[in-house]
Amino acid sequence: MQINKKAINNSKQENLEVFVHTENGKVVTFEPYLLVGCDGLHSIVRNTLKDWDKPTSDRFEMKLFPSPSSCLRYKVLTLPPNFPLVHSSNEHAVSTMAYAIPGALRGRKRSVSLGILPLKNPDEPRSANIIKYPDHQIWELKNSEELYNFFEKAFPQLPIRQIVSPEEAERFAKSEGAYFPIPQYCSGLHLLLMHEPGCLEIPQSSSSGIILLGDAIHCFPPDIGQGVNSALEDVYILNEALSQSNDELSRSLPLYESLRLPDTKALVYLAQTAYPWQYNQNSLGKLVWYVNFFLRLLLSRLLPFIFNPPAFFLIQNYQLSYQQIWVMVQRTTKTFYILSIIFLCGLLALVLKDLVSIY
Numbered sequence: 001m002q003i004n005k006k007a008i009n010n011s012k013q014e015n016l017e018v019f020v021h022t023e024n025g026k027v028v029t030f031e032p033y034l035l036v037g038c039d040g041l042h043s044i045v046r047n048t049l050k051d052w053d054k055p056t057s058d059r060f061e062m063k064l065f066p067s068p069s070s071c072l073r074y075k076v077l078t079l080p081p082n083f084p085l086v087h088s089s090n091e092h093a094v095s096t097m098a099y100a101i102p103g104a105l106r107g108r109k110r111s112v113s114l115g116i117l118p119l120k121n122p123d124e125p126r127s128a129n130i131i132k133y134p135d136h137q138i139w140e141l142k143n144s145e146e147l148y149n150f151f152e153k154a155f156p157q158l159p160i161r162q163i164v165s166p167e168e169a170e171r172f173a174k175s176e177g178a179y180f181p182i183p184q185y186c187s188g189l190h191l192l193l194m195h196e197p198g199c200l201e202i203p204q205s206s207s208s209g210i211i212l213l214g215d216a217i218h219c220f221p222p223d224i225g226q227g228v229n230s231a232l233e234d235v236y237i238l239n240e241a242l243s244q245s246n247d248e249l250s251r252s253l254p255l256y257e258s259l260r261l262p263d264t265k266a267l268v269y270l271a272q273t274a275y276p277w278q279y280n281q282n283s284l285g286k287l288v289w290y291v292n293f294f295l296r297l298l299l300s301r302l303l304p305f306i307f308n309p310p311a312f313f314l315i316q317n318y319q320l321s322y323q324q325i326w327v328m329v330q331r332t333t334k335t336f337y338i339l340s341i342i343f344l345c346g347l348l349a350l351v352l353k354d355l356v357s358i359y
């Protein structure tokens with residue numbers, strides 16, 4: 001796909017021109033009033049806007065905020081609906097139950113576990129997510145037999161060859177999988193094409209523009225489960241902006257950006273910090289995170305008028321926006337800092353008092 005700006009009758013008015021190459025080799029041309037860019041992290045639409053915008057600004061440049069779950073590699077292993085949980089085949093998985101199956105191997109490059117989410121339909125295949133560092137041994141498996149050998153050592157409690165079919169084992173071994181993206185967002189969510197004031201040939205309501213949605217403007221690992229939710233919310237906010245401006249793009253697109261950008265920033269900050277250590281990457285990092293998590297949880301129960309619950313719980317409240325949640329999280333963090341400083345100052349004063357009394 002190629003996107004161009006086209007001047008109208010040698011005036012300052014510009015229109016969009018989009019060229020799309022079809023599978024049969026044909027080129028289809030469009031001249032839309034509104035182009036919606038929801039084509040993912042590597043968005044052609046956003047990259048085009050970035051090229052148009054250079055070197056005046058970095059509005060369409062993704063801003064990166066690394067987290068502990070960034071760049072983890074993952075693959076999905078497909079299992080039968082009611083796979084056996086033991087070698088005797090007397091106990092089978094229940095579709096409505098989630099399973100966390102620990103492995104027997106130890107070491108950062110060898111340990112592995114299976115996380116299996118519940119399903120409502122008992123006839124649907126189950127999916128086991130395997131998420132590890134890029135240098136883990138599991139990514140070195142080249143064929144089904146190597147996979148069987150590794151999994152039989154990792155999960156001696158499971159009848160692996162009954163659970164994983166040869167075809168699925170081969171597919172998994174050959175698959176490249178994917179990597180968790182770094183939490184990121186761009187601050188430019190729209191672009192209005194040049195419109196000549198007072199132009200009578202084309203009314204103001206017919207101005208051309210480009211709008212960005214979904215992963216094209218915010219992308220992050222699946223730690224907080226907000227990828228689809230946030231994209232749907234983008235669509236909802238865009239619809240609200242169009243309704244409030246009677247579908248006039250020159251008003252609705254800037255309105256959409258002003259309404260959505262604060263939440264977009266807050267969403268990425270939350271994705272960076274809310275629950276990044278859930279994949280057993282590092283024991284010390286996970287311990288520190290859990291201490292912080294449970295301390296916030298405990299204090300929010302004891303002193304709810306001062307401390308807010310952890311971000312992971314606040315995100316589940318659909319009545320709160322991402323920006324509101326981030327403000328609440330930051331307020332609790334600042335309160336922690338203030339109380340910590342008061343405590344340390346008090347402790348230092350006691351120590352100094354004891355030293356003075358001694359001498």
